Amino acid sequence: MNIRFLEAFVWAARLGSFRTAAERLNITQAAVSNRIASLEEDFGSRLFDRDTREIRLTFAGRRMLSYAERMLDLNLEMMSASRASNNVFGVVRIGVIETIVHTWLSDFLQRMQELYPAIEIQLTSESTLRLHSQMRNGELDIALQTDLVIGEGIRNTASGSIAMGWVGRSADWSSRRGPLTVAELAQHPIVTMNKGSQPHIALKELCKAEGVNTPRVHCVSSISAIVRLVRCGFGIAVLPLAPAREEIDSGELSIIPCAGHLMPQRLVVSYHADATTEAIQLVAALACQEAARFTVGLEAPFGFEAG
Helix, strand or coil: CCHHHHHHHHHHHHHCCHHHHHHHHCCCHHHHHHHHHHHHHHHCCCCEEECCCCEEECHHHHHHHHHHHHHHHHHHHHHHHHCCHHHCCEEEEEEECHHHHCCCHHHHHHHHHHHCCCEEEEEEECCHHHHHHHHHCCCCCEEEECCCCCCCCEEEEEEEEECEEEEEEHHHHCCCCCCECHHHHCCCCEEECCCCCHHHHHHHHHHHHCCCCCCCEEECCCHHHHHHHHHCCCCEEEEECHHHHHHHHHCCEEEECECCCCCCEEEEEEEECCCCCHHHHHHHHHHHHHHHHHHHCCCHHHCCCCC
8 A cells, every 4th residue: 555645645634635735745736636536446435525615534534544644653663764763863852741750761761862862852741731731832842641632733642551559658558458448548648649630530530430529639740759758658649550669569668459440541642743853753653662662561460551
């Protein structure tokens, strides 16, 4: 299948116009129409409903779009692997959430330095909500966070998930047997991440599902600070388990079994798909690979999910 035909289809779908897609690809509108017509012939179904003012994806078109995008991503990875990576230059601005800082960020940056030594990275750590704002305002090229970023020209790739759980100081909780109810846990001081974060939302949704009034919750933006608070006996915490893995393995913290299920923390790689520099596309593809490698490689006792 011709990659250029898929490229014409994807850009027409994103931009909602054959004319605008032609301008983006620097070809004629007739060429875009012909490429999409060839795809429709290959697929045996129409990809777009057309009228004099606009085009709209058909059901078949919506179904095929994600496949076409993935094929373009794979083509980019293949092309990048076939040429010398040290010839790629550029500055890439990356924003990450705390969970990633404490888990696979260092491996990702080391791998990137090995593959693309001439790429300069500017890194910031913020909440997901703040990263979304920075992406839409053009302040970041890539965001490694938890939710889809809605904005013109922004692509999102789901990259696995990490289990969340309840943790407490081992001296207080290691001897407990059997799962506790949410109501029982809600009687203790609870610490979690900032309002609007996935851990905070997961806690609220679990309380609602279990018919428990949302307890007073202390919101802290730093995972390191949350771990320190739990270690000193300030309270128990709801957080992604991977960043606290060292403390759990060492026996300083214990996972508190709970009868209710907390939704896992999703990981999403968001980036500007229409970026003019190849560096952004290559770094985003590498981030997706490293996120998937991390989530799939996690061990069973912590209940991590690949998503």
